[in-house]
Amino acid sequence: MNRVLAIAGVVIRELYRRKDFYVLFVLTALITLLLGAVNFFNDPKIVRYLKEVCLLLIWISAVVIAVTTTARQIPSEKENRTIFPLLAKPVTRWEVILGKFAGCWLAAGIALLVFYLFFAVISESRGGEGTPAPKAAAATQVAPGPQAHDDHAHEPGCCNHAPASPNPWLVYLQGAWLHWMMLAVVIAMVLFGSLIFAAPSSNATIMFIVIGGILLLGEHLNKVALRQTEPVQTILQILYFAIPHLEWFDLRDFIIYDHPPVAFGPCALATAYAAAYALLLLVAAWLVFRRKGLTT
Amino acid sequence: MTNVIEIRELRVEYPGRNRSEPPRVAVDGLSLSVRPGEVFGFLGPNGAGKTTTMNVLLGFVNATGGEAFLFGVNVREPIARQRIGYLPELTYYYRFLTAEELLRFYARIFGIPRAETDRRIDALLKLVELESVRRRPIKTYSKGMQQRVGLAQALINNPDLLILDEPTSGLDPLGRMKVREIIQRLKQEGKTVFFSSHELGEVETVCDRVAIISQGRVREEGRVSDLVAKYRCDLERVFLKVIGYEPPSGN
Amino acid sequence: MKPVASPWAWLALLATAVFSIGCTLHPRTAAWRERAASGSILQVVLGEGRRLFANHFFVRADVYFHSGYYPSIFDQAQKPAPTAISGTHERSQDHAQEHERQMAFLGPPRDWIERFGRHFRVTEHTHLAHGEEREMMPWLRLSAELDPQRVETYTVAAYWLRTRLGKVAEARDFLREGLRNNPDSYEILFELGRLYFENDHDVVRARNLWELALRRWSEREGRKQPGEQDLFSLEQIAVRLARLEETEGNLARAIQLLELARRASPAPAALDAQIAELRAKLSETSTPR
Numbered sequence: 043m044n045r046v047l048a049i050a051g052v053v054i055r056e057l058y059r060r061k062d063f064y065v066l067f068v069l070t071a072l073i074t075l076l077l078g079a080v081n082f083f084n085d086p087k088i089v090r091y092l093k094e095v096c097l098l099l100i101w102i103s104a105v106v107i108a109v110t111t112t113a114r115q116i117p118s119e120k121e122n123r124t125i126f127p128l129l130a131k132p133v134t135r136w137e138v139i140l141g142k143f144a145g146c147w148l149a150a151g152i153a154l155l156v157f158y159l160f161f162a163v164i165s166e167s168r169g170g171e172g173t174p175a176p177k178a179a180a181a182t183q184v185a186p187g188p189q190a191h192d193d194h195a196h197e198p199g200c201c202n203h204a205p206a207s208p209n210p211w212l213v214y215l216q217g218a219w220l221h222w223m224m225l226a227v228v229i230a231m232v233l234f235g236s237l238i239f240a241a242p243s244s245n246a247t248i249m250f251i252v253i254g255g256i257l258l259l260g261e262h263l264n265k266v267a268l269r270q271t272e273p274v275q276t277i278l279q280i281l282y283f284a285i286p287h288l289e290w291f292d293l294r295d296f297i298i299y300d301h302p303p304v305a306f307g308p309c310a311l312a313t314a315y316a317a318a319y320a321l322l323l324l325v326a327a328w329l330v331f332r333r334k335g336l337t338t
Numbered sequence: 339m340t341n342v343i344e345i346r347e348l349r350v351e352y353p354g355r356n357r358s359e360p361p362r363v364a365v366d367g368l369s370l371s372v373r374p375g376e377v378f379g380f381l382g383p384n385g386a387g388k389t390t391t392m393n394v395l396l397g398f399v400n401a402t403g404g405e406a407f408l409f410g411v412n413v414r415e416p417i418a419r420q421r422i423g424y425l426p427e428l429t430y431y432y433r434f435l436t437a438e439e440l441l442r443f444y445a446r447i448f449g450i451p452r453a454e455t456d457r458r459i460d461a462l463l464k465l466v467e468l469e470s471v472r473r474r475p476i477k478t479y480s481k482g483m484q485q486r487v488g489l490a491q492a493l494i495n496n497p498d499l500l501i502l503d504e505p506t507s508g509l510d511p512l513g514r515m516k517v518r519e520i521i522q523r524l525k526q527e528g529k530t531v532f533f534s535s536h537e538l539g540e541v542e543t544v545c546d547r548v549a550i551i552s553q554g555r556v557r558e559e560g561r562v563s564d565l566v567a568k569y570r571c572d573l574e575r576v577f578l579k580v581i582g583y584e585p586p587s588g589n
Numbered sequence: 590m591k592p593v594a595s596p597w598a599w600l601a602l603l604a605t606a607v608f609s610i611g612c613t614l615h616p617r618t619a620a621w622r623e624r625a626a627s628g629s630i631l632q633v634v635l636g637e638g639r640r641l642f643a644n645h646f647f648v649r650a651d652v653y654f655h656s657g658y659y660p661s662i663f664d665q666a667q668k669p670a671p672t673a674i675s676g677t678h679e680r681s682q683d684h685a686q687e688h689e690r691q692m693a694f695l696g697p698p699r700d701w702i703e704r705f706g707r708h709f710r711v712t713e714h715t716h717l718a719h720g721e722e723r724e725m726m727p728w729l730r731l732s733a734e735l736d737p738q739r740v741e742t743y744t745v746a747a748y749w750l751r752t753r754l755g756k757v758a759e760a761r762d763f764l765r766e767g768l769r770n771n772p773d774s775y776e777i778l779f780e781l782g783r784l785y786f787e788n789d790h791d792v793v794r795a796r797n798l799w800e801l802a803l804r805r806w807s808e809r810e811g812r813k814q815p816g817e818q819d820l821f822s823l824e825q826i827a828v829r830l831a832r833l834e835e836t837e838g839n840l841a842r843a844i845q846l847l848e849l850a851r852r853a854s855p856a857p858a859a860l861d862a863q864i865a866e867l868r869a870k871l872s873e874t875s876t877p878r
């Protein structure tokens with residue numbers, strides 16, 4: 043375990059000594075603050091668009107950090123030949139894989155922590171959520187004609203108003219936690235990819251497409267399959283059940299729209315799912331790496 | 339007493355670039371043994387199989403046939419590498435780390451206690467004369483300084499066997515002399531050194547025994563003085579004769 | 590080879606060349622700069638693709654209104670019309686039920702992945718309320734910024750601003766901006782009239798705006814085939830204006846407007862009753878005592 047942590051330590055050092063993280067954080071902060079400065083109808087309490095943009099930037103930044111950091115780990119060890127003095131020590135290849143994974147995952151976790159703290163500060167500083175409507179609004183509302191209704195939301199038998207989250211910090215925490223769990227799967231996937239694809243750039247590009255595809259289409263593949271003919275239908279169904287369902291870890295809508303947190307049970311199950319999937323990919327990576335000849 | 343290195347009928351094949359190309363034999367039934375406290379020179383022309391043999395000893399490449407042992411432990415076991423130090427021919431260490439951080443990292447890999455790590459880092463950086471730049475990132479080091487960092491990392495675990503792959507290649511005469519001094523010092527301390535080199539003068543100076551390999555097989559093995567006596571010429575000519583080089587007539 | 594001139598001479602030569610090319614290109618870029626100055630930076634950068642983004646942002650406002658409960662393009666059920674966020678259109682009880690039916694797009698889960706996945710997506714149909722409607726505003730503002738010719742954006746935003754957020758002045762300014770961009774829009778004129786009537790209680794202005802709205806409707810829609818005309822808007826304008834005239838005592842004009850509305854209404858029976866009522870009132874007032 044000490045060896046795994048030692049390898050992970052080097053990866054974390056690499057992250058905070060490189061500029062990628064700082065650039066992405068500054069970019070996220072700058073865009074968010076600029077958007078926060080825009081005046082929309084003289085209402086300083088508008089916050090959800092800011093939350094949405096900030097969270098989108100955080101998601102993009104986190105995936106970029108995770109993929110680019112992980113994709114270069116083993117290829118750059120080979121390219122710079124640092125893998126040789128490392129493997130000449132009493133280190134197993136499984137420990138190398140695990141150390142690289144732990145390093146990238148912890149590094150991504152540190153980055154997420156910084157990003158989500160910034161997000162929490164920004165969204166809470168705007169405040170004003172769940173506040174009652176200004177009295178003026180009700181006062182100026184003129185009763186419409188006999189046919190008219192202001193809005194279907196007020197009609198009997200219609201849907202409810204959005205429930206205000208009892209504690210937004212709990213949802214933030216849950217959102218950040220599941221986000222981090224998702225990155226575990228992403229990092230394991232990229233690590234596996236880095237042993238299949240020779241160039242880090244091709245690995246990173248393929249992984250960005252795969253991750254984006256899963257996040258956008260993953261949950262809909264079963265619906266798409268229904269409209270296809272065989273054998274495409276079966277292929278899509280297999281894909282649907284085989285791919286890691288990363289979209290489960292996206293609680294952005296819960297955070298943006300102030301929904302209450304996900305129940306503990308599903309959250310724990312999703313965590314276990316991420317852990318199992320990450321482990322599966324790490325074992326696959328080890329199987330590829332363990333017999334791989336490395337020539338100096 | 340167990341040999342430090344024991345190689346028996348080692349065979350390594352690399353697969354062809356495509357299916358039609360037959361596998362390439364890099365090492366073909368190589369056997370040799372290195373005894374404790376020896377400085378052993380591993381010589382051969384380019385492509386003879388020196389680096390492949392070292393790669394097998396270090397676990398980078400799996401042997402197709404035969405066996406290799408370090409301190410009696412099969413090289414397939416990572417624990418076999420607990421007592422060795424390795425200096426590759428050309429390596430760029432983690433460029434974002436300082437020399438001190440790099441040594442601390444490798445010390446942690448070996449599970450060396452913190453106080454002992456501090457002591458060894460101080461001693462090693464003094465030995466390789468990098469004390470004054472210990473907190474500078476490695477990326478700012480010259481090639482010679484990087485090679486010295488490499489030597490320090492190879493010695494961090496106070497190894498009983500040091501494997502050096504052309505340790506003086508690319509170094510200036512002063513750098514070479516320093517490496518030679520360190521090898522001599524290790525020899526005096528009773529350490530075993532196994533190294534490959536093309537610098538035959540250097541080998542003649544520091545080695546107790548040498549093995550000359552060609553086309554993946556050991557062609558000649560013995561004490562330097564015995565080989566020189568047997569062939570009645572210096573080590574360079576011995577090397578050329580053993581590998582079958584025929585000088586042009588008239589030379 | 591010996592250098593033909595010193596590096597300073599080369600530098601001066603290159604600087605002169607750059608300056609000359611710059612001067613030559615300057616007038617040619619005037620057209621581009623005019624275009625850039627004509628609209629916002631987003632309009633210039635996105636070109637005609639801005640309409641696509643404008644539509645996306647308008648839908649985004651609708652998503653916000655439903656607190657994230659919204660069908661994707663893959664969901665089977667019909668998407669709710671984007672006008673769902675619009676409170677400007679009159680609604681009936683049936684409409685609410687229809688909306689509920691449309692929004693029941695999830696259906697039972699097809700497999701365990703979908704069942705489990707629903708824990709992590711918004712599955713409750715709720716609407717913004719208690720001033721939270723403000724959260725839609727940035728998207729509507731952006732949509733208008735990108736596509737100033739999209740009239741609906743102005744009317745919808747103005748409706749929420751004045752009725753739920755108490756921002757009558759902002760709603761008025763936004764509608765005026767919409768009117769500047771769409772001078773022929775009877776929809777904006779109608780909404781602006783509502784604002785003056787309902788919020789400012791300025792009957793004269795409201796009447797003028799609604800009369801103008803009727804004229805604009807005739808100019809734009811009158812030329813169209815009967816089946817293609819926007820009769821819904823005509824009915825809205827005519828009924829509102831009739832109410833105004835009724836309260837102001839202009840019963841003859843009110844009857845005239847209700848008859849106009851009757852021609853446009855899909856259910857004229859209710860209007861017939863009102864017309865009859867007004868006629869009775871008119872005959873009462875016109876009969877000399």
